[in-house]
Amino acid sequence: MSALGTRPLLPSPPGPDRPPAGAQPARGPGSGLASGGGAAPARAADTEGRRRYGPTLWAVLLLTLLLLPFLPLVLASFSQAYFHPQLLPQTWSLRAWALVLGPGAGTWAALRDSVVVAVAVTGVSLLVAIPAGRVLATRGFRGRRAVELVLLLPVLVPGIAVAIGLHVTFLRLGLAGSLPGVVLVHLVPATPYVVLLSAGVFANADLGLEAQARTLGASPWQVAWSVTRPLVAPGLAVAALFGFLVSWGQYATTLVVGGGQVVTLPMLLFASAAGGDVAVTAATALVHALPALVLVVVMARVLGRGAATAKGAR
Amino acid sequence: MAAYRRLFADPEFWPSVALTAHVAVTSTVLSVVLGIAAALVLHRVVIGRRTVTALFQLNLPIPHVIGAVAVLLLLGQSGFVSRLVASLGWTASPADFPALLFDRYALGVIIQYVWKEVPFVGVVALAILRDTGRDLEAAAATLGATAWQRFRYVTLPVLLPGVLSTAIIVFAFAFGTFEVPLLLGASYPAVLPVLAHQRYTDVDLASRPEAMALAVLTTLIVVAVVLTGAALARRAIRQVGT
Amino acid sequence: MKDQTSHAGLHLQGVTKRYDDVVALDDVHLDVTPGRITALVGPSGCGKSTLLAIVAGLTSPTGGRVHLGTRDLTDVAPERRGVVLVFQEQRLFPFLTAVEDVAFGLRMRGVSRRERLDRAAAMLERVGLAGLEHRRPGELSGGQRQRVALARALVLDPEVLLLDEPLGSLDPHLRDELRELVVALQRERALTTVVVTHDREEAIVFGDHLAVLLDGRLHQHATPREVMERPATAAVARFMGATELLPGRCDGQLVHTAIGALPVPAAASDRVAADGEVDVVLRRDLLRVLPPGASGPPAVLDTCRVVGTLVSTRYLGTRTRAEIVVEGHELTIETATADLARHRVGSPVTVELPAESVWVVAPEPRR
Helix, strand or coil, X not given: CCCCCCCCCCCCCCCCCCCCCCCCCCCCCCCCCCCCCCCCCCCCCXXXXXXXXXXXXXXXXXXXXXXXXHHHHHHHHCEEECCCCCCCCCEECCHHHHHHHCHXXXXXXXXXXXXXXXXXXXXXXXXXXXXXXXXXXXXXXXXXXXXXXXHHHHHHCCHHHHHHHHHXXXXXXXXXXXHHHHHHHHHHHHHHHHHHHHHHHHHHCCCHHHHHHHHCCCCHHHHHHHHHHHHHHHHHHHHHHHHHHHHHCCCHHHHHHHCCCCCCHXXXXXXXXXXXXXXXXXXXXXXXXXXXXXXXXXXXXXHHHHHHHHHHHC | CHHHHHHHHCCCHHHHHHHHHHHHHHHHHHHHHHHHHHHHHHHHCCCCHHHHHHHHCCCCCCCHHHHHHHHHHHHCCCCHHHHHHHHCCCCCCHHHCCCCCCCCCCHHHHHHHHHHHHHHHHXXXXXXXXXXXXXXXXHHHHCCCCHHHHHHHHHHHHHHHHHHHXXXXXXXXXXXXXXXXXXXXXXXXXXXXXXXXXXXXCCCCCHHHHHHHHHXXXXXXXXXXXXXXXXXXHHHHHHHCC | CCCHHHCCCEEEEEEEEEXXXXXXXXXXXXXXXXXXXXXXXXXXXXXXXXXXXXXXXXXXXXXXXXXXXXXXXXXXXXXXXXXEEECCCCCCCCCCCHHHHHCHHHHHCCCCHHXXXXXXHHHHHHCCCCCCCCCCHHHCCHHHHHHHHHHHHHCCCCCEEEEECCCCXXXXXXXXXXXXXXXXXHHXXXXXXXXXXXXXXXXXXXXXXXXXXXXXXXXXXXXXXXXXXXXXXXXXXXXXXXXXXXXXXXXXXXXXECCEEEECCHHHHHHCCCCCEEEEEEEHHHCEECCCCCCCCCCCXXXXXXXXXXXEEEECCCEEEEEEEECCEEEEEXXXXXXXXXXXXXXXXXXXXXXXXXXXXXXXXXX
């Protein structure tokens, strides 16, 4: 037993009222006084200190396997000649990139079309999703289960079935082979995700804050702008991102309904893959991948920062 | 109706159904098992936890077509892995490397699906583990459960409902996707979505109704499996009580 | 009744826990009395739950050892310790019914299905939940869940039972019921039990012994009466409440304080340091206010009287809290309402301090 400080405490004698059954509590008082010590987190971590590196190593192995497919893609895109059995290109060159990003390849047009379609799909689905999601989350109406299931169906129906199914109708409506037609058909797989995610956002948001704002004198418009919007904006941004990504990656629907007249990046990519130039295909694939990746990373940063400031405000 | 009858008699049809089912089931099972395993590993990571978790989700926003192209370059007979193996001296020429793509068992397709869906399943499982997993595991430990017992009797039951729902989505996707088998799979037998497209774009316009029928059938199968799966999942979720 | 000496004692030696530069537990030595309930009490966040986690094996101490009898548990995995921890939030398994949950530990030990379910059902009945065996946690109330968690631990007949704030989430009337149940069950089995609580009233009622943990250090480990009447440190006195603290200087038999000279209790003479600086602890409930105009010497020896001005009163029912300024120092006392009936705010009052109301402790560092 340590005795810190200059005032050692001696154990107190056993109380006269409790029967001295069992061992005395006489041994046991703690050490002397000194300042220091602070509040401790109540939750105990488990087995920290031991075996810290093992899981990380496994995780690195897992990640290597997951990220491996990107490697030949990047390598091939920078190659001139890249034949078996070379692991690295025999000749490095920017030829493929120059071709892909140059005027003749049609990449920029495809990029533009992909962006336009994806943005349009995102916008329209949000317009539907925000009110629909709010209703789904806040009102428990009969048949809500059924509605949720119906909403899920477009996700489950195979893209090719959607495309084939709608194509004939679109032909009659004159929408086939047009950009709006493609936008409409992309809405089929995209909207359910956006709606369900928005519903989730509204379900998790503390909407009682709206009532609070009203009692503080805010009009419904002010409430929507100053209270609801900051509350749900981050989550809705994620929902929008999902919608964007769904449209960004669509192939079957664009192929059938677009009829080859609407050329988005996936269309370009497939056409390139059918040809023989591996480097160009790789470069096109990367052009297709990068915006999606960048968007997700930017989102994560922005949302992360937003969450931090929200915590601070509390 | 005639189209359906023609379809059932078509020698390409039934092998296609079998292949599609095989691809979907195998991909789903592999994705779930590996996804849970990945989540367990990530759950235990201490050093570099945030980086590792972020990198794990990297291929989620990547469109499937890109993944397919990447797998093409990776696993083709003159692909990257083949070259790795050749540099070890195990094979000499591209033809020595096994044909993983365009093969009868659609291995390349399955690998691509698993590659994309393991992070999907993994992220869901990880969220569940972080939410309730730790607390219940600690409770089980003080009740005398060894590490294996904790996994078998606590972790798995807790993961089950969420992972089940995810598995349904994975199945539906693996059954109905068109892009990846088009790029990585054989054309005979082709999976149902590819077969539908073939018929739809066939010069012989008489194939159109068959294509429609195929589209409908594929959808019906997916929806049927999903609904049964969802009913099972709902029962499992109710049992968990949340 | 079970032979108490058959239970091994739980000993904590020099247990320290550091998180980066936060010291959660600082050199804690504690010998938990076997077969008894020890209430580990302290304000929220002072390390009590951490201590339980260390004893249960869910976290390792930065320093120190944990012994159960002759076994050194410090490096033993939690599932092999024979120590069961009942968590504050119960942590029932959502995918099991109540009886399956209670049977969980038995199942881990390989007990046959029929036997473990029988024993679990019997335990559920013992805790008053007969008929609820097939409910799931979501279908049980908070109090019922707490009982299931208790049954789950007790059915394993552990060597040590740890309870983390078992009554915290319950309504007041449920608290009494559950506490009675825990005490009854503990007595039946003479189970070494440690209960963590931040509620000092609860600790006093619950515990056969109190261990007062403040700022990660163990200040006192004694019976509740000891802790109340003879606190080991000023911090303990302040935490347990109902006391006044004044600085003072000892000089032989007397201690000189701002309100006057008071007798030093003989039992506390060993606490006085060389320079005589102490903190005087006054038990509020033992201080009396004399009726106005009372005269004559005190009836009992060693009773002091001081005179002050009544500044304010607060009615508490049968007792009244009064603030009295004595020699510039404000004293808060609680006394029978009747005693104050004839005093007016602003008038002089005489406060009587019997010898047993005075205690001294080592002074806290002066600021």
